[in-house]
Amino acid sequence: MRPVQYGSGSVNPKPLHTGLAVVGSGMAGMAAAICAYNRGISFVQVGQASELAFSSGCLDLFSILPGRFPKGFEDPFAGIDVLAKKKPHHPYSRLTHAMIRDAFAEFTGFMGSAGICFHGPEQNGQNSLKNQHIITPAGTLKPTWQVPAAMHAGSLAIARNQRICIVDIKGLKGFGARQMAQTLQPLLSSVTAATIAFPGRETAGDLMCERLAWDLENPKILAQFIGLLKPHAGRVDVLGLPAILGMYRFEKLRRTLEQALKKPVFEIPTLSPSVTGMRMKEAFLGKMTDLGLLHFPVAVSEIFPDKNGFVFFVTQGLQTMEVRADHLVLATGRFMGKGLGVRDEQIKEMLFDLPVAQPETRSGWLRSNFFAPAGHPVNQAGIETDDCFRPLDAAGSVFHPRLYAAGSILAHQDWKREKSGSGIAIASAFKAVSSIAENTPARSG
Template identity: 25%
Template sequence: MSTAIVIGSGLAGLTAALRLDEAGFDTTIVTMGLGGLQLSQGTIDVLGYAPERVDNPLEAAGTRQDPHPYAVTGTAALAEGIDWIQRTLPDLLHGDGEHNVALPSVVGAMRPTALYQPSMASGILRDGLDLSIVGIRQYKDFYPELIAGNLERQMTPDGGRVSARACWIDFEVRDGECDSSAVTFARALDRDEGVRRLAWALAKIPGAGPIGLPAVLGLKTPNVHERLRELVGREVFEIPGLPPSIPGMRLNEALRALCTRRRIRLVQGAKVIGFDAADSRVSSIRTHAAGRDVDYPADVIIYAGGGFESGALEVTSHGRVRESIFGLPLITPDGALVHGDYWGEEQPLFSVGVRTGSDMRACTEDGHVVYENLCVAGSLLAGSSRWDEKSGEGIALASAVAAVATASSMKEDQ
């Protein structure tokens, strides 16, 4: 059986590992820490802005120019990635790759995304919606006046308006605690007693339209929003906020649980610090954990180490960017990487990343493949500002699909 190592356990790494397993590889994930999923909104952003608001993300992804990752992977890999994650987590992700919906953000912006959790669905913004945005006095960082006020100021994507009133409730989940975290609330709402107490508080909210709450509606129990609808007699939806993000944690937990069920090995707390290579192939990677170095041999490696935020890309003291494990070739824009206009154009630094061909193998400018059995996926790739254009999860899925396709073809060649 061919062995595969995935470096990193963000969305790109977990997707690559699960698809490698489906393709018949003996798969191990080696990861320094958790990926960015639990910081995320728990949605799948495919392409939100290009630079105007995008209605059909799959179609708009097809218009991206080289070196954007979508121009490298092609839209077939993206479509398969979206389809795959919906097949894999059918109860957790609704929507489709050909329509963006607009969801309220925690500051009252109308955020475009392609796939969303069912607990967010009744908050999809459209003309005529009458919303009650409800803050919980014991939960910080959620201000219904800010959200409701900003939502009323904007036009919905269908050219209409919503009305939104701000309300507050008391909902204490631990005796005497006045600033419980999202996780504490979510755990309390994993129990029916907690859901009933919240329903009782929500019954006093004026209006008849959907109620928007901070995204704390249960970590392990699916469909708390449906139970609240039964008890309150109104639609209830979640608005994701600051980390730790409960919807992001749900997505992460669901993918990790699947890795465990499929017996994919997960080596955590293991930083990859080096590797051995011969004849343009990486034969093993080296981790440093628990005070010693450990080598992991592999036939194929998929490197999904993230970008600057996870340390996979670093800026040296001479102001140059380098990829931190293999020293892979990067695409770096000409000129200054950081400019002084904070509110102006996107900083060029953020588009720096690894150069690959459509097979996701890192290559030089003239197309020379650096290591035959090393593919790259996710935020490490050059050519996009993922948080700005809202494309990070789509890029993670598309590139993981394309990288595993290359790994599978290498296996067949052996």
């Protein structure tokens, strides 16, 4: 092991022993932590969770098989079956339908207990399990699997072809009700647009969603806000608003709004930072604290594997602590999360220098059409694993028997095009941690 140098801080002399280190706090990291908690595995989670602020708040499973002629699937499981035949190395190809379902159930169950309730298609009273849709600020319909309660009325309205009124707010950039209504008109029979000025911020030229979400937690402002919405709730079945309806007490706030307007209300995710993503992060971290689980919101830049597991150091303030973990789940994401990087025009895994499946040269990374239906080859780059999501070394053998990878760092998927990001994260973390559980005697409590 190389000697480690520190700044002015002190090193806590007693190392922290744990069954599992979850490295990463995005969707896959959260899912891994939840699975570990549910299985009584002691664990420590590290990572900054910054990417969650970009999340729409929905949980995608699968919708599109990219290619020169992409194929869309209403039933994601039917799509995954086709995918598995075409792409045997895709993360989903290592998972059964039941595992995916169970993984989602565990994730949404935990998030529900943390205050974020999800609605799956099975709750829509239809027999077949089809993807639901949400309205996006681009005026498109995006297929997804589970929607948070805050968006559910919208997905139902789309499915039932109800009359929708989208309301935007003066000064809230990049969220245009008329844009959405005009673009959606051919798809939905009745979408109208309205604009209101936000109470107390009527003349502001630049409103932030987060700020408005805080404002609405104030009952006085909420009452004025309701007053402004009333004229638009009359002749429609449901009202769509930018996702600004509260940061913590959002469920109660939405119910108040719906009772006053006598119409269902739904949120539409906004451009970053998105309140829906922030709520998810806050709810998860809050629950972790309530349960006394260890989460260090810092990035780890070096990890030393040995035959017993993994050693790394986390620094918080002036304190540095040594962590010794029996297992490790690598959920560090891709380029934004810094799980992947580039050196000498080659894509690298940043913590263990794991081999990365990738196009032969840099010139093969990208396509000249940004929206090419087949997607950019660089997006398929990532970590190769065995069926339990243990990364492989250059020779194709398991790199370390106790190292697992989950989420978007995995190779042979393109979550942005497939609309599979949350699903891959949740299900791969579920299988990885389940495998770890089989090797670990459960602790009580």
